[in-house]
Amino acid sequence: MKCDVAVIGSGPAGMAASESASLAGASVCLIEREERMGGVLKQCVHDGFGLFRFGEKLTGPEYAWRYAQKVRALPVDFMGSTYLKTVKKRETSFLLELVNSTHGVFSLEARTLVTAMGCRERTDRQIFLHGERPAGVFTAGQAQHFINIRGLMPGRRCVILGSGDIGLIMARRLTLEGAEVEGVYEVGERCSGLPRNVAQCLEDYDIPLHLRSTVRTIHGRERVEAVTVAQLDEEGHPLNGTERRIECDALILSVGLIPENDLLAPLEPEMDPVTRGPVVDQWGQTSVPGLFSCGNALQVYDLVDHVSESGHRAGKAAALLAEQSLATRAPRIPIHAQDFASYIVPQLLQCPSSEMVSMAFRPKTPIEKASLRIVQDGQDLVCQTLHWLRPAEMQNLPLDLSQANPQGPGLEFHLEQVMP
Amino acid sequence: MTKTITCIVCPRGCPLQLSDAQGQVCVTGNGCKRGEAYGKQEAIHPLRTLTTTVCTDSKEWPRLPVRLSQDIPLEQVFAYMKALDEIVARGCWAPGDVVAQNLLDAGVDVVATGELVYGS
Structure with a gap:
């Protein structure tokens, strides 16, 4: 063929x-x-x-x-x-x-x-969860497949680790289908899902979100019987005396x-x-x-x-x-992410680029006011001010790079913090 | 009295401030008109879109995804979920097909959002 x-x-x-x-x-x-x-x-x-x-x-x-x-x-x-x-x-x-x-x-x-x-x-093995390997540990997408495609409940009392959007959506979905969601635990200091999902999936159903917390141990041999959670210090180490055992039959991962x-x-x-x-x-x-x-x-x-x-x-x-x-x-020149940009896609620009180029990036930290500059050989090709950037929200901007010189050096993609 | 909520209309999730100005709800912080409407409704009576699945008579695809034809009061979500539990969608379906009518006698229909084709 x-x-x-x-x-x-x-x-x-x-x-x-x-x-x-x-x-x-x-x-x-x-x-x-x-x-x-x-x-x-x-x-x-x-x-x-x-x-x-x-x-x-x-x-x-x-x-x-x-x-x-x-x-x-x-x-x-x-x-x-x-x-x-x-x-x-x-x-x-x-x-x-x-x-x-x-x-x-x-x-x-x-x-x-x-x-x-x-x-x-990402699975439990990839985040180094300790303990036995009983049934009842699911990724959020697996749990979603069980409920929405197969019509099967992954558990009756669930703990969710990780605050990605699918985890938040599944907190609500499990609740609607009659399961109890004890809480969502997030290692970081911020929720990694969208704010609207915190509002409509957790707050609507009084599901607590615990930041700087994680699951330390999974208990149970055949089936999950409980998990132990703990709070974390600034460096991400568990804080003594904060460990808490939660009886549950499923652990859902959104990590x-x-x-x-x-x-x-x-x-x-x-x-x-x-x-x-x-x-x-x-x-x-x-x-x-x-x-x-x-x-x-x-x-x-x-x-x-x-x-x-x-x-x-x-x-x-x-x-x-x-x-x-x-x-x-056509010739292609590299684009390098700098300063507060954690990455930039595309990483290459094919020249000449007469159409607007859709550029995707995330900031490394939340930035209230940022200046975005694309520089080639000391010359600004693009200069823009952006507001309210968050790592959880990808920016996807159409930018005009038609002035880029195909024979010139690579483009620098600068994202800098500006005092508001 | 001012209250801050997160707008759920679109992925931007604008922080909305709801304040009471002489019996009228005043919304600020919204990035668009839909946000203002959402904020006002939220102050009076929160409504939500309910999407879920219903049982089918297919062995291969036992669930059909559905939505309700209109937004419902947040506090009635579980009452609707219970009513939806009684429904069995028989045969083939395409998005937009009405699976059941007048749920809870409230004039709310159940509409298929997914496709179910036998033998596919």
Whole structure:
């Protein structure tokens, strides 16, 4: 089998990439390991999606369905229940080895490849939780899958560790379904989820949020029987005498997401150690010609609207590149995050850039008033004032970088604190 | 008397100050018009959108995601959840289909938000 563009993963990023690649005239194969399109949106039954993209508050399944309908209306070859085994780079194409129950093991040759595998949740092992390994320890997404897809309750009395948005959403969801949520425990000094989720998921149901606190031990052999929590000092060490045993039958973890890019390893794209996704230009093209990345596989987004946007960009660019040849490539200059910017995506600027460049970043700490400057060779290309920046909220700004000199040195992306 | 709440209309989550000015609710701190409307409603009677799932007769997909056709009083959320427990959605569904009507005799319908296709 052959196609112009192969898209891996049919969550919001992959569906958007397939749509835009197909609309740009490319033949598209969309590969998905689950039966249905939509990715994690299918289990996100709460609303608040699509406010920017569709101008209304949609639930996850509604948002997924709207995109799935767009994809179904186009000549996109959707392959569900299909696993990608390996990817190889050839001179002007990618060779994918796939497996499904219809064709067995088969290969697909694609001129360009858009990777949209999304991200994975960090597990108890990755945060060094001590104790036995009884049943009843779930990530928030697992608990969400059990309740919303399978109709099964993960526990009756739950403790939530981590204050990511999915954890907050699950605190409410478990409460609505009749479970008791004893509290949410967060290691940091700030909640890592959105303020509105603290309001509508915790405060509405009187669920306490304990900052600078963590779960120290899980008790129980077969099933979780209790956990011990403790408060932490400034350095993150447990404070003596603050340990408290809480009887519960489930511990739900919402302790961070990691882009899922294992499949890319053999292609050896340059990776960003902060985002844990590949280094890309403004079209989502990685250091490997013809290989694109978008959505949560590129960087963990807060809003699905931005995930779709990154998919659209990558899909269209992959289609245009497939039409030409992989050899044609404009010069790219690096963009470096400085000062209070913890990272910047894209990390590369393909020149000339006549269209506005969508730039995503987070501040390292909350900043009331900040100045954003993009500097090349001592010259300001962009200078803006921003207000109320928080690490939990990604900034996604369209910026004009058309004045960047393709032969010049790299761009410095400065985010500085300004006295209000 | 002033009260500070977090606006839940959009992901920005503006901090809203609600104050009482001669019997009228005054909202400040809102970034848009929807925030003002939310703040006023919140001061009078908090309403929430309820989204959840209902039982289906499919073995493969035992839950269908749904929403209520209008926002409901916050204090009645559990009463609605109980009424939703009684519903079994039979057959195929697409987002927008009405699964059940007039819940709790309050004129509130149950609307599918997800797709359920048999044999897919």
